[in-house]
Amino acid sequence: MIRVGIVGLGFMGKMHFRCYKALEDVQVVAICDTDKAKFSDAAGTAGNIAGAEAPLDLTGIGLYDDFDRMLAEARLDALSVTLPTYMHTDFTVKALDAGVNVLCEKPMALSVEDGQPMIAAAKRNGKLLQIGHCIRFWPEYAAVKQIIASGEYGKLLAATFQRLSATPTWSWQGWLMDPGKSGAAALDLHIHDSDFVHYAFGMPKAVFSRAASGPSGDDDHIVTQYLYDDRCAVTAEGGWTMTPGFGFEMSFNIVLEKATIVFDCNRSPALKVCPAEGDAITPAVAPGDGYSNEIAHFAKAVSGQSVPEIITPEQSLESVRLVMAEKQSARSGEKVAL
Numbered sequence: 001m002i003r004v005g006i007v008g009l010g011f012m013g014k015m016h017f018r019c020y021k022a023l024e025d026v027q028v029v030a031i032c033d034t035d036k037a038k039f040s041d042a043a044g045t046a047g048n049i050a051g052a053e054a055p056l057d058l059t060g061i062g063l064y065d066d067f068d069r070m071l072a073e074a075r076l077d078a079l080s081v082t083l084p085t086y087m088h089t090d091f092t093v094k095a096l097d098a099g100v101n102v103l104c105e106k107p108m109a110l111s112v113e114d115g116q117p118m119i120a121a122a123k124r125n126g127k128l129l130q131i132g133h134c135i136r137f138w139p140e141y142a143a144v145k146q147i148i149a150s151g152e153y154g155k156l157l158a159a160t161f162q163r164l165s166a167t168p169t170w171s172w173q174g175w176l177m178d179p180g181k182s183g184a185a186a187l188d189l190h191i192h193d194s195d196f197v198h199y200a201f202g203m204p205k206a207v208f209s210r211a212a213s214g215p216s217g218d219d220d221h222i223v224t225q226y227l228y229d230d231r232c233a234v235t236a237e238g239g240w241t242m243t244p245g246f247g248f249e250m251s252f253n254i255v256l257e258k259a260t261i262v263f264d265c266n267r268s269p270a271l272k273v274c275p276a277e278g279d280a281i282t283p284a285v286a287p288g289d290g291y292s293n294e295i296a297h298f299a300k301a302v303s304g305q306s307v308p309e310i311i312t313p314e315q316s317l318e319s320v321r322l323v324m325a326e327k328q329s330a331r332s333g334e335k336v337a338l
């Protein structure tokens with residue numbers, strides 16, 4: 001039985017809790033949040049609005065408002081760091097130094113410099129560090145990564161990714177709308193696609209970006225061209241400047257020599273492979289979603305089972321570097337080499 005803790009019981013902390021609860025041989029034994037109201041909100045005794053998600057059953061779980069005390073008392077094997085991004089480095093390093101394996105939410109950190117101590121701490125303690133790049137585990141994205149890598153449909157000609165959202169309003173003390181704490185939509189939201197471009201096609205040679213300022217006063221709607229040696233055209237657009245009625249959309253179109261692959265989370269079927277000849281195919285994809293799959297992967301790795309290499313801390317740091325280059329390009333109006 002793996003003993004798991006969660007620090008930060010906000011939007012993602014609750015998601016991690018639900019995903020761990022669905023696993024056998026994993027027990028959430030402790031949760032820490034400095035805002036104690038989060039425990040009663042999550043358990044449904046307060047703030048449980050009709051139609052909201054089912055309350056969490058926190059019975060028997062150690063509830064803490066002091067992270068050091070949780071680390072000292074809870075005998076954790078693993079910890080989810082689901083805190084605001086600007087806290088990722090300190091909490092992750094502390095947990096790793098206490099001998100606890102860490103699954104830290106994306107983005108890894110606010111800068112490459114802030115991510116480096118996290119990797120060093122995992123190495124010096126011989127512990128696992130996984131960053132929550134759930135899109136690598138999202139069934140349709142994972143299937144497409146395999147289709148591209150198989151070479152079945154030839155080389156990449158073009159790809160475009162979109163991730164668009166109404167402005168998020170839920171964050172604790174409004175930290176998401178403070179670019180010094182979240183990195184704005186470019187680092188918080190669009191990094192999902194920057195990381196997938198990196199995963200599927202490798203690091204580009206350079207980026208060229210334009211970004212509009214939005215509700216955070218920083219890069220809240222960004223469009224990037226990822227420049228590779230060959231003549232493929234790869235772009236991604238991400239932002240949280242959409243109006244409330246828009247909701248959320250993630251989608252992509254990938255043009256290979258012998259097939260076009262399209263995905264839209266709001267369409268059914270969401271994923272279609274349209275080969276050069278014959279009808280469109282709806283490929284079978286793994287069950288679950290990116291969150292449950294990444295958490296199952298982490299739990300397996302913590303328990304010592306062998307898992308495929310899907311995400312490393314070094315790759316996660318490279319994705320932060322990629323977004324930083326995009327932000328720099330948007331600011332300078334110039335292409336930025338990587």
Ligand SMILES: NC(=O)c1ccc[n+]([C@@H]2O[C@H](COP(=O)([O-])OP(=O)(O)OC[C@H]3O[C@@H](n4cnc5c(N)ncnc54)[C@H](O)[C@@H]3O)[C@@H](O)[C@H]2O)c1
Pocket residue numbers: 007008009010011012013032033034035038067082083084085105106107132134170171172173175188
């Ligand atoms: N993978 C995804 O798709 C995805 C989606 C949303 C958010 N995220 C990431 O998850 C992380 C958390 O985001 P969120 O939306 O859940 O934020 P949130 O604002 O909903 O939750 C943050 C929680 O941390 C708690 N907290 C603050 N300071 C604390 C401290 N010192 N000790 C303990 N608890 C403390 C707050 O009370 C709050 O409950 C961010 O890095 C964000 O980028 C990832």
